[in-house]
Amino acid sequence: MVQKNLIAGAWVEGPDAVKNINPSDTDDVIDSYARADQAQVNEAVAAAKAAFPAWSTGPIQARATMLAAVAAEIMARKEELGELLAREEGKTRPEGIGEVMRAGQIFEFFAGEVVRQSGEKIASVRPGIDVEMTREPMGVVGLITPWNFPIAIPAWKIAPALAYGNCVVIKPAELVPASTHALAEIIHRAGVPEGVFSLVMGKGSVVGETLVNHPDVAAISFTGSVDTGKRIAAGCAARLAKVQLEMGGKNPLVVLDDADLDTAVDCALNGAFFSTGQRCTASSRLVVQKGIHDSFVDALTQKMQALKVDNALAEGSQMGPVIDQSQLDQDLNYIEIGRGEGARLAWGGELLNRATPGFYLQPALFTETDNKMRINQEEIFGPVASVIAVDDYDQALDVANDTPFGLSSGICTGSLKYASHFKRNAQAGMVMVNLPTAGVDYHVPFGGRKGSSYGSREQGRYAAEFYTTVKTGYTLPL
Numbered sequence: 001m002v003q004k005n006l007i008a009g010a011w012v013e014g015p016d017a018v019k020n021i022n023p024s025d026t027d028d029v030i031d032s033y034a035r036a037d038q039a040q041v042n043e044a045v046a047a048a049k050a051a052f053p054a055w056s057t058g059p060i061q062a063r064a065t066m067l068a069a070v071a072a073e074i075m076a077r078k079e080e081l082g083e084l085l086a087r088e089e090g091k092t093r094p095e096g097i098g099e100v101m102r103a104g105q106i107f108e109f110f111a112g113e114v115v116r117q118s119g120e121k122i123a124s125v126r127p128g129i130d131v132e133m134t135r136e137p138m139g140v141v142g143l144i145t146p147w148n149f150p151i152a153i154p155a156w157k158i159a160p161a162l163a164y165g166n167c168v169v170i171k172p173a174e175l176v177p178a179s180t181h182a183l184a185e186i187i188h189r190a191g192v193p194e195g196v197f198s199l200v201m202g203k204g205s206v207v208g209e210t211l212v213n214h215p216d217v218a219a220i221s222f223t224g225s226v227d228t229g230k231r232i233a234a235g236c237a238a239r240l241a242k243v244q245l246e247m248g249g250k251n252p253l254v255v256l257d258d259a260d261l262d263t264a265v266d267c268a269l270n271g272a273f274f275s276t277g278q279r280c281t282a283s284s285r286l287v288v289q290k291g292i293h294d295s296f297v298d299a300l301t302q303k304m305q306a307l308k309v310d311n312a313l314a315e316g317s318q319m320g321p322v323i324d325q326s327q328l329d330q331d332l333n334y335i336e337i338g339r340g341e342g343a344r345l346a347w348g349g350e351l352l353n354r355a356t357p358g359f360y361l362q363p364a365l366f367t368e369t370d371n372k373m374r375i376n377q378e379e380i381f382g383p384v385a386s387v388i389a390v391d392d393y394d395q396a397l398d399v400a401n402d403t404p405f406g407l408s409s410g411i412c413t414g415s416l417k418y419a420s421h422f423k424r425n426a427q428a429g430m431v432m433v434n435l436p437t438a439g440v441d442y443h444v445p446f447g448g449r450k451g452s453s454y455g456s457r458e459q460g461r462y463a464a465e466f467y468t469t470v471k472t473g474y475t476l477p478l
């Protein structure tokens with residue numbers, strides 16, 4: 001059976017379809033998913049444009065009720081949807097369920113935000129005139145999402161877009177269409193009017209490009225690689241469309257001599273290897289002071305050795321497979337690059353065989369590395385981390401900030417002085433003290449600086465900046 005796209009309120013087949021393969025068991029085909037062509041994308045955008053006037057000015061209670069219904073169904077089905085997610089993406093079942101719950105909480109949050117929208121009124125510099133600032137929706141928004149969070153990232157783009165009165169056309173990554181398709185079914189069932197929400201699965205080079213270049217798409221929100229992000233930004237700039245990009249990271253976790261060793265090791269293990277390291281917030285650089293270095297490396301390698309790498313759905317599995325052959329090749333290639341650069345592979349990096357054929361890779365840790373090495377400057381996006389030894393806090397901060405990226409930055413220390421200084425001086429959008437660099441709350445801003453992000457923040461109330469435009473009204477009451 002082929003799962004269909006949702007266009008103009010109807011489920012439609014595409015000219016083509018693609019199989020969704022389970023990375024934990026490549027013999028397991030989850031299903032086939034339609035691939036839209038350019039004409040179908042144009043149809044979805046036209047339907048969204050036609051639906052926008054009524055949706056953006058319609059009763060906000062109806063909007064809030066629909067988003068709450070979406071949240072309720074996601075939460076009620078968290079086990080089943082979490083299992084589907086784990087099956088198509090390869091993160092473990094508990095991680096999959098956790099991600100589904102995050103998606104439900106996001107819809108719940110934005111159901112509330114619908115009725116909390118407000119403007120601002122201030123005094124005019126000209127006597128007798130009222131000045132007010134209000135926010136209005138952008139119009140049709142195009143959402144392009146990656147494979148590593150197949151329900152949470154769509155949720156944190158769709159929920160605010162709809163809450164603030166926009167119409168949505170979403171394109172999920174081809175590798176993981178099932179979770180977004182299930183979410184689209186839920187949104188459709190919640191009674192969102194025809195054209196307000198469309199799902200167009202298919203290739204980035206066809207569906208994604210058409211959305212980016214479409215004159216009726218007012219704004220594009222994208223999460224994915226730096227190269228694709230830059231290409232999308234250029235396309236949007238050429239037609240002056242609003243754009244928001246969330247891209248890579250090379251996130252440092254600083255471990256000072258006074259850190260609690262167990263906390264630091266747990267932060268590193270979680271941040272670097274959970275979700276198979278396939279998180280833009282992953283702690284890929286472990287910047288460790290010399291006094292704690294050896295005990296930290298010993299304790300971390302012991303925990304890595306004990307980590308159960310297996311089928312995402314196997315009981316007790318703690319780390320699932322890499323998403324596909326091409327990402328696995330990229331990971332293995334960087335392991336070779338690291339060796340070639342003179343780094344010491346302290347542990348891991350071997351391919352693993354499990355009961356089912358999948359892309360299983362041992363977590364890998366490099367030591368004796370230097371921050372200038374490619375393995376410390378380029379995003380690998382797999383279970384590969386490096387230790388960079390430093391003499392003191394000042395050097396640790398310099399190394400942490402010496403990267404083209406700036407998404408998340410962490411420090412493990414017992415010192416309030418260093419923690420406070422790090423919070424102020426880390427060049428990143430998110431800073432963590434005695435916590436992993438990955439794993440964030442759903443109701444506060446998410447995003448980074450430098451090469452990690454472009455445009456305004458996602459999530460929480462800050463999402464309004466992207467999904468609305470400000471209008472300043474002047475009135476002379478007569």
Ligand SMILES: NC(=O)C1=CN([C@@H]2O[C@H](COP(=O)(O)OP(=O)(O)OC[C@H]3O[C@@H](n4cnc5c(N)ncnc54)[C@H](OP(=O)(O)O)[C@@H]3O)[C@@H](O)[C@H]2O)C=CC1
Pocket residue numbers: 144145146147148171172173174175202203204205207208209212223224225226228229231232246247248249279280327330379380381
């Ligand atoms: N920051 C993050 O969260 C993520 C970062 N990455 C990084 O990117 C690398 C490659 O992953 P990959 O999945 O190829 O990332 P991409 O940036 O290629 O994909 C992200 C999304 O963009 C779409 N897309 C691809 N090309 C275009 C285009 N020309 N115009 C519009 N949309 C497009 C993709 O579609 P489709 O896939 O269907 O072709 C997908 O939906 C990873 O190894 C990792 O380093 C990847 C995922 C998430």
Ligand SMILES: O=C(O)CCC(=O)C(=O)O
Pocket residue numbers: 148149223278279280281437438439440
């Ligand atoms: O760390 C998280 O919880 C979110 C990470 C993320 O959004 C990403 O990798 O794209």
